[in-house]
Amino acid sequence: MRIPCPYCGERDAHEFVYRGDAAPQRPDGAEANEAAFADYVYPRANVAGAMHEHWYHAQGCRTWIVVERDTRSHAIAGATLAREAKR
Numbered sequence: 001m002r003i004p005c006p007y008c009g010e011r012d013a014h015e016f017v018y019r020g021d022a023a024p025q026r027p028d029g030a031e032a033n034e035a036a037f038a039d040y041v042y043p044r045a046n047v048a049g050a051m052h053e054h055w056y057h058a059q060g061c062r063t064w065i066v067v068e069r070d071t072r073s074h075a076i077a078g079a080t081l082a083r084e085a086k087r
């Protein structure tokens, strides 16, 4: 699988570390209680289709990116820097 890093261009997936689903939002402020963190950390959807995922380019620019990937075919629709990804 080839991943298009916004800085480095298209690179082999072995250069990256997979973190997982980019959809869950870390609770903060008044919402940051134990139950909210448990919901943030543990339950995950088993998506069959397009999803946004966090990947870290460990053997490249050392930047977190968000990759839109189809989990059935591994087809990648695009990637953006995680700090610029829409929430």
Ligand SMILES: [Zn+2]
Binding pocket: 005, 006, 007, 008, 009, 057, 060, 061, 062, 063
């Ligand atoms: Zn990179």
